[in-house]
Amino acid sequence: MTYSLPTPLLPFLLVLALCVLLAIGLSVAALRRSNRARRGWRLVASLLAVAGLWLLAFPPSQPLRTSTTEALLLTDGYSPDTLRHLLRQLGPGTRFWRYTSPTASPDTPTLSNLAALRQRLPGLQRLHVLGQGLPAADLPELGDLRLLMHPSAPRAGFRLAGWARTTQVGKPWVVEGSLTTREATGTVWVRLRAAGGLRDSVQLPAGHGAFRLQFVPKTEGRAVYQLDARAAANSGLRVLPEPLPLTVVAAHPLRILLLAASPSFEFRFLKEYLARQGHSVALRVGLSRGLTQTEFLNQPAAEIGRLTPALLSRTDVVLTDATSLTALSGAETGVLQAALRNGQSGLLLLADPAALLPRALPARPDFVLELQPTKSAQEPQELYWAEISPAKAVVPATLRPAPALRALVTTQRRQLVAASRRIGLGQVVVATISETFPWMLQGRPAVYGAYWSHLLSAVAPAVAPGPTILPQDAWPRPNAPLTLRTTGLPLTPITVRAPTGQSARVALQQDARVPEWAEGTYWPSTSGWHQATSGSTTAWFYVFGSQEWRGPEMQLRQQAAAQWQAQTQARIRPAVAATTSSQPWSRWWGFGLFLLGAGLLWLEEKL
Template identity: 25%
Template sequence: MINNVVFLNESWFLPILGAAILLLVVFLWKEWTLAGKHRFIIKSTLVFIAVISLVLVVLKPAIHIPKKGGNIALLTPGYAKAQLDSLKKAERGLKLFNYEAGNPLPSQVSSSKKVFVLGYGLKEFDLWQMDGIPALYLNTELPEGVIKLNYKVENSVGDDLVVQGLYKNPKGGYRLLLEGPGETGLDSVELNGENEQAFKMLVPLKAKGNYIYSLTEKDEEGRIIKKDILPVKVAEKEELRILILNAFPTFETRYLKNFLAEAGHELVVRSQITRNRFKFEYLNTDRIGIGRLTEEILEPFDLLIADASSLRGFSGSERNVIGNMVREQGLGVFIQPDDTYFSSRGQLNILSFINFPNTEINDLQWPSIKLNAYPYRIKKEFGIREIHAPGNSIAAAYKKMGEGKIGTAVYSDTWELLLEGNDQAYRQIWSKLIEEVSRKEFSTASWNTVAISGQIDEPFEFELRTEIEDPFVTTGGGSNIPLIQDTSIPYLWRGTTWPRESGWNILHLDTISTYHFYVEDGLQGTTRDDVQILQANKRYFNAEIVEGQGYSPLEPVNPLWFFGLFLICMGGLWLEPKL
């Protein structure tokens, strides 16, 4: 019994004990001087009981109540009726309760002996309510529909919006459509009726703004079966200044410079023809002299693309200049490798490589395309930021060096993609490489979220990186959002908001930065949401439960019992001299 007793004010134990001892000493000294030996024993007993009663009133003892409830089935969306029927037969007297997201769980859940959770499970922000409760998660099968979806929310004008994913149990004859604003059909895939079907669709982005695309499933007669909302943000294309240095003219640079120039970037290309002769090309920019590399020459450029032969031909002072510009000015450097680059060492060779037998790269993003590659892959180590990692290998990456980056890729002869008609794959590869490695303009704030979109009255979490010492973030309605500073990274802050309106919402950082995010009305959940809930519940719940473990409710002992005992003792001390 004593093991079931806890004190709600246990943290006050030491000061209360000190006060009780002092009070007991004062009472006993008083009674010792006034009472005889026989009377002192009686009075000291009353004093002791009175002081103990006062102590218990303050400490507030409570008792663990044994669980009297039976077993409970908590029904969440997606539960299988057949599974519930089987559970009813196995567990006599099973009580059923429906789960409502965002609301407290029924009180019977905490007092039950065992809780069976059926369906996809509780939403992640409600899982804390199951802490300490012995429960068994009887998850259901993966739902039908789009169970995996990958696309880029933040894009630039001129990019392709590439939407790819995996559909479970598609129905033959149905179609999956990528629709733009105004429900205009832009691309489509016919479902084949197999167990799983990978799909990929794309559309060019031509104007900046915040848009709503949708992934819509329709039957043979054109009726809408399901619709997934895809919020997309399109910003103006950032025009970069790029310097390309080659030890000799190459097909790779020939096609690359044309692609970059068509994208609007300013280019200077220097290709060595003979020992002291160079060919210069200027695209979208004025002519400038490029001799020995100095800080003045490199300062206007956001990205330096150099082949490995040029890198080996730089003088020591030129390498120092490049290193200083990377560390101090944020210059990006992309190295086009050759056969000897992967085993060379030097100031600018900060990435490590491992031998890899396969000289072709297959990627689910381009299942019908094989990229030529050198027989190496980039070694995964501290500081490596992946750009392209097909399978378990890293084909393209960069590493921070001070304010800037140095990156490379193991691709070879990517220009052959253009000759084979794979223009889109070529654009995607090089757009990603250029975007990741080039110098970024200084930004007062950087926002990041895990979720693609939010739901009304559900928590939407975000991260904010800023050098501002005490950032102040508000919603579009002017409500302040409390921020929590990361203990290890002082410029990283985290916050949570509960949006109340559907559509595009906005967050303000003081008056210097804003962030837009889309909020769905929550009336129609997506298959992807169900899959994420199912996976979160699998991580949270144990596979097995142990009978009798977990939380059992506490019932405080009524303090009137102790106070009444105190009054009786005080009355006894008052009456004793009169008897």
């Protein structure tokens, strides 16, 4: 505790003289009282009352170690223990604020603008951020301040998550991520709820770790699925369910030409399945030498006896067996290769393990068949591809791996069953499985559909993208800036409609590097589905609630802070050591002493 003479001295001297006279008067009165038994108590109470008046007027000050070059910023999820440790290290007088939190306690000042730190602390050089961190969009406001992160321990919940925000009807949709728990909780089930029920689940024996769930949407529209975690035993695990917004669009119909050398169950089941999925199918089947049969589904009849440029211009995929491809003339082979290189059509070949690959196959040297041993060729083997659980089929042959090939379907031993090869702008796919219809006979249409959808997606020509409006933030939040990027649209403002019905116009600015891009900033005020419109182009995006998906958001903030630290490290000046200042005592101490002394005098007089 320190005490310094205030300026000006005149009020100080007047109060000092008044207190001295009051002390003398009260002491004389206490000594002259007839009752001498409580003389000492009266004297002490008189001095306490006078001391209280003095402290009320001129309280002493105490030394306080503080830092004028460093400050603390508290964000959601900060640890009070970390705050106390930093205050002991930097000094109890170090300034700290709570950043943009409406739930901050009344005794903690709030800060909503990082640029205001320069005005409040002109000599500030280092900023300690506690908790989940600062949004990436707010970091440029720091200028050349050095940022020091003090993240809190990760809470129990989904640490990472990823899923396609748009998918097609009938195609497998996958969500992947990882679950984090603070302590051992035993077995935990991660569950996917979609379309009004539980659709998939995975067990985590250790109570945490990576997971992968999938679901096949069957209806178009926008949906919000749910991801949750539940402990197998009553371990007290608390994980808030997280939303999974998804837009399901209609599958893009393909124009498919099937070429079969002879009737077979494989082509019969395949043409019926493709037609049910909405694809346009043209089938040409050889019956005998010089005699063929044609069939058309979901499209009018046309001439398909020979491959011509006109035929391939309205064909997306040519699916053929080895015998039909071998029978093509030189002119037809040239037309097919030209369509492949121009990206008009793709070629899917069902290889015949009993014969060599046709010479007409583009990039034939890269596709080399390897026959399976007799025992392996007769027993069904497990097949694996990206979107489905293992399925079994007879594999008479496999493909030799090559650098130019991309694996599509493999066996359990990583042998290639189907692979693709790029030819110009088109794709060639070779599959060694000639019979997949048994899956339909076994009542497994989902496996059958997933297999052929996987192959057709790999071989179909790329669809030219149209005008788009896309958010550039994976986790949009209310009251946070969101960049919207348009592609192929005029440089006119777009209209964004919130779930509440309110609309806002967003001005666009053309990107300096990519002229087809234009960007604008939108500030959502509520969570839920938002509609962005520009002319006839409409897009939907989802804004998450402030308490949803905090784990991935914290990861992004920490990564942004690390990048900012690396960029500003070279411009940082050395920090100045903490200084010492004084802080006056609270005047309530003097008021309390005065009440105590005056109360004792009054009580003693009444006794």
